[in-house]
Amino acid sequence: MFQTRQICSWEDARRLARRRLPWMVFDYIDGAAGEGGADRRNRQRLNDIQLQPRVLKNVEHRSLKSSVLGKETGLPFGIAPMGMCNLSTPGADLMLARLAAKHKIPLGVSTAASTALEPMIETADGNAWFQLYFGGDEDVSHKLLDRAGAAGYETLIFTVDVPEVGRRPRELRRGFKMPFRIGPSQFIDFALHPCWSLATLAKGAPDLANFKAPGMDFDRTKSRARADWDFLARVRDNWKGRMVLKGVTSSEDTLLARDAGVDAVEVSNHGGRQLESAPAAIDALARIRAAVGDDYPLLFDSGLRGGEDIVKTCAVGADFTMVGRVLLYALAADGERGLNDFTDLLAEEISLTLAQLGATSVDQISREMLVS
Numbered sequence: 442m443f444q445t446r447q448i449c450s451w452e453d454a455r456r457l458a459r460r461r462l463p464w465m466v467f468d469y470i471d472g473a474a475g476e477g478g479a480d481r482r483n484r485q486r487l488n489d490i491q492l493q494p495r496v497l498k499n500v501e502h503r504s505l506k507s508s509v510l511g512k513e514t515g516l517p518f519g520i521a522p523m524g525m526c527n528l529s530t531p532g533a534d535l536m537l538a539r540l541a542a543k544h545k546i547p548l549g550v551s552t553a554a555s556t557a558l559e560p561m562i563e564t565a566d567g568n569a570w571f572q573l574y575f576g577g578d579e580d581v582s583h584k585l586l587d588r589a590g591a592a593g594y595e596t597l598i599f600t601v602d603v604p605e606v607g608r609r610p611r612e613l614r615r616g617f618k619m620p621f622r623i624g625p626s627q628f629i630d631f632a633l634h635p636c637w638s639l640a641t642l643a644k645g646a647p648d649l650a651n652f653k654a655p656g657m658d659f660d661r662t663k664s665r666a667r668a669d670w671d672f673l674a675r676v677r678d679n680w681k682g683r684m685v686l687k688g689v690t691s692s693e694d695t696l697l698a699r700d701a702g703v704d705a706v707e708v709s710n711h712g713g714r715q716l717e718s719a720p721a722a723i724d725a726l727a728r729i730r731a732a733v734g735d736d737y738p739l740l741f742d743s744g745l746r747g748g749e750d751i752v753k754t755c756a757v758g759a760d761f762t763m764v765g766r767v768l769l770y771a772l773a774a775d776g777e778r779g780l781n782d783f784t785d786l787l788a789e790e791i792s793l794t795l796a797q798l799g800a801t802s803v804d805q806i807s808r809e810m811l812v813s
Contacts, residue, residue: 446782447774447775447779447782448771448774448775448779448782448783448786449786450747450786451746451747451767451770451783453774454767454770454771454773454774454779454783455471455767455770457770457773457774457775457779458470458471458529458769458770458771458773458774459471461634461636461637461773461774462529462634462637462773463627463630463631463633463634463637463638464615464630465612465615465616465617465627465630466528466529466617466637467773468611468612468614468615468617469525469528469611469612469615469617470528470529470766470769470770470773471611471766472609472610472611472612472714473609473611473712473713473714473717474607474608474609474713474714474715474716474717474719475607475608475610475717476610476717477713477717478713478717478718479710479713479714479715479716479717479718479719479721480712480713480714480744481713482713482719482720482721483710483712483713483721483722483723483743483744484744484746485721486721486723486724486744487721487723487744487745487746487750487753487754490723490753490756490757490811491811491812492749492752492753492756492794492797492798492810492811492812493798493809493810493811493812494797494798494799495797495798495799496799498799498800499801500795500796500799500800500801502801503792503795503796503800503801503802504801504802504803505517505788505791505792505802505803506802506803507761507803507804508761509547509738509740509760509761510596510683510685510704510705510738512547513545514544514545514546514547514761515543515544515545515546516544516546516784516787516788516791517751517755517761517762517791517803518546518745518751518761518762518763518764518787519541519546519547519548519549519761519762519763519764520537520540520541520546520547520548520549520763520764520765520768521549521742521763521764521765522549522550522551522570522572522598522600522687522765523549523551523765523766523768523769524551524552524553524554524555524661525553525554525555525619525647525649526551526554526555526769526772527555527556527644527647528555528647529769529770529772529773530637530640530772530773530776531640531641531643531644532644532777533555533769533772534554534555534556534561535556535560535561535564536772536776536777536780537768537772537780538556538560538561538562538564538565538569539564539565539777540780540781540784541565541566541568541569542564542565542566542568544784545568546568547568547569547570547596547763548561548565548568548569548570549569549570549572549598549763550562550569550570550571550572550594551572551574552572552573552574552576552585552651552659553574553649553651553659553661554649554650554651555647555648555649555650556650557650557651557653558571558585558588558589558592558594558651559588559592562592562593562594567593569594570594570595570596570597570598570685571585571586571589571592571594571596571597571598572597572598572599572600572687573585573586573597573598573599573600573676574600574603574659574665575665575667575668575672576658576659576660576663576665577660577663577664577665577667578658579672579675581656581657581658581659582676583679584657585651586676586679586680587679588651590680590681590682594682595682595683596682596683596684596685597676597680597682597683597684597685598685598687598707599673599676599684599685599686599687600687600688601668601673601686601687601688601689602687602688602689602690602709602710602711602715603665603688603711603715604664604665604666604668605664605665605666606661606662606715607711607714607715607716607717609714615627615630619648619649619661621646670697670701673686673698673701673703674701677701677702677703683704683705684702684703684704684705685703685704685705685706685707685740686698686703686705686706686707687706687707687709687740687742688707688709688710688711688715689706689707689708689709689725689729690708690709690710690719690720690722690725690729691725691729692728692729692731692732692733695708695729695732695733695737695739696732696733699733699737704738705737705738705739705740705760706729706737706738706739706740707739707740707741707742707763708722708725708726708729708739708740708741708742708743708759709722709741709742709743710722710725710743711743712742712743712744712765712766713743713744721744722741722742722743722744723741723743723744723753723754723757726739726741726754726757726758726759727757727758729758730757730758738760738761739758739759739760740759740760740761740762740763741754741759741761741762741763742762742763742764742765745762745764745765745767746767747787747790748786748787748788748789748790748791748792748793748794749790749791749794751764751787751791752791752794752795752798752806752810753811755803755806756806756807756808756810756811757808757811758808764787767783768780768783768784770783771783771784791803798810
């Protein structure tokens with residue numbers, strides 16, 4: 442029997458997620474700093490970029506294979522590290538890990554994941570990078586690094602744009618806290634979304650799975666303001682694998698990171714979730730690429746929603762992109778099937794965009810495709 446696709450765009454995934462998730466959880470996933478100015482700016486500046494179509498190019502055979510930090514990937518994007526993914530649907534972390542294994546793309550495994558880092562890299566068949574948040578206790582940070590190294594992680598994402606958690610009014614209005622604190626408004630919220638609530642109850646409420654051992658503690662709201670370049674140097678000394686510094690929008694900071702032995706920078710304003718007046722990440726990418734030249738690896742996240750966005754980002758100067766929030770929409774919309782359908786949709790959009798631009802592979806994307 443013919444079955445229509447539920448998710449034909451990222452807007453479809455978001456609409457379904459909004460319908461199915463409790464308001465508190467949806468506002469956590471969908472929210473941004475302040476009244477959302479940086480998030481809107483990310484989207485507007487990406488939308489403003491125009492790509493130049495070409496005609497009468499033989500583009501019958503197209504490939505989406507790419508590479509990042511010397512490793513080949515099946516798609517030109519990976520999965521950005523996101524905390525508490527199991528809020529979107531029970532088992533979401535492992536669904537993302539299976540997706541990474543299927544397409545041989547990197548999965549960022551968050552410090553604040555709701556599944557422990559060891560089963561994540563095993564399920565991802567090694568296609569996982571560990572993401573470190575400094576939680577205020579340097580000893581805990583180094584213990585996490587030691588665990589990640591012992592588990593087989595070869596790449597570290599060190600997120601540095603959260604000295605303090607940004608003020609996110611939508612979360613505050615809903616009373617979002619981890620672990621959940623159930624008051625009258627949250628009780629009503631969960632009661633009005635029984636499918637999510639019953640499924641979550643059956644599997645158990647998500648928690649911070651990497652912090653169950655004695656002496657391990659992580660408070661999402663705790664200050665991380667003591668992290669500085671000296672701390673980065675100690676992390677760099679302790680971590681023997683590749684290091685990506687995530688959350689950079691400054692050319693000066695990128696040059697300092699390169700000089701400090703960081704292997705790549707991930708240009709990001711945390712999806713607009715930290716500072717409402719932050720510059721659009723795509724504008725920062727252009728400035729940073731001009732400052733560091735063509736040879737230094739730059740990754741990118743923030744504001745990405747569809748396949749054309751990924752192509753635009755590569756044309757502006759990213760070597761690789763990391764997709765985040767929209768995957769949580771897809772998971773909330775239709776579980777693992779929604780995640781796989783949306784990933785296929787992204788791949789299809791990238792392939793169609795390449796065809797319009799007269800390209801047959803991702804490595805043919807260049808600045809010349811931008812309409813100046």
